[in-house]
Amino acid sequence: MSNSRNEIKKVAREIEAILFVSTEPVKTAELANALSVDHETVEEAIRCIKDHYDLHHGITLINVAGGWQMATASDLSDVIENYNSSYGYKLRLSKAAMEALAIIAYKQPITRTEIEEIRGVRSDKVLETLLSSGLIRVAGRKKGTGLPLLYRTTQEFLEVFGLNSLSELPTEEELINEGNVT
């Protein structure tokens, strides 16, 4: 279906207004539903806005946690920090917590014991840290002896690491074979 240039422009303005007021990523389906247009039109309008921003503005659109969000351009981060150093999400996780988070991200849903089996050390403290930072959540109990809690990563995990979905992560095979993480 081909959309007229004027319709795309109109939808782009409407999307821009929605993303401006939203503090969380907005999914393409939500935008399509709110504006009563198809996904194709929304995606084309988003492309137009993003291209325009990247060329002429200090803001851009980022695709995180399955949605779109307005953000400042990455090359202007020092400007924002100079203006107010309290802005932005400062993630401070220990190596142990980052390692446990990686295991949960790849093996979810997973129990504490299973994490400890992989790491070889107790992991209750790091799990508490990850739970309180909102990066993981309890996702039920595993059937079996003791009904241990299962852990999963959250939507916030995707937002914090700038991921659109878990499928964007390199596969375990890639990590083993390549060791290439750039």
Added chain:
Amino acid sequence: MTVKVDYENFYDTLITLINLLESRQIEASQVNVSEVIKVYASYLLRSEKMSLSEIAEFLTKAATLVLSKVRALFPQTADEIGEEDKEEDVTLDASGTPSSTSLHPFRVAAIYFEILSYRRSKHFTRQVEEVRPLYEVGDLYFLASLWWSLINKFNSKTKPSAQDMVNLLIKEDPEETIEARIEDIKNSLSRRKELTLLELLKDKTGKSFVVSTIVALLELARIGIIYLNQKQQFGDIYVKLKE
């Protein structure tokens, strides 16, 4: 393992290098700090402009690199390990012996997460004023907020909007207004002394017709013109003219 420090993604590569060194996946003696500085100098010359904070960041990373290299040259002591890293070994059963090979991909993934976090930190988004509540397992506040959000979601789907109610009572057809229905019912009852609700509705099952008929019947009962009687639960309603 060879880590090539290049101009593209300079900072990402530097973070990877520091992590590999700290986790002792590469030999400290093999890291050529002067080579890293040389690449950085070329990177500086290539860049058209460089902010003070970026230079400061490099100096911090370079210092970390040197520190890691120095530390890695000595055997690790217990008091060097951070609070969270003071983790006891777990006793595993025969099937669950941890091996460096099973942990390796996740260590690489942890480094990858650090790079992602660094890249993401360069983008600033609108701040949420209300901080998301932190919760522990079984926290009643979390359960309550989840419960209310589900109820709101359910209500928004099932509750008719004000416009729906207006549309329901809108006078699209004069015959379907309550007054018209009162007259209609009176006429029907003048011909037959007793009728049922289903007979009054005939084959019309539109919402507004049903509502106006019921309201008209209640009004007629209130002013004492008819009797309403339901002989059994969920049965038909009998409408009888008062003598």
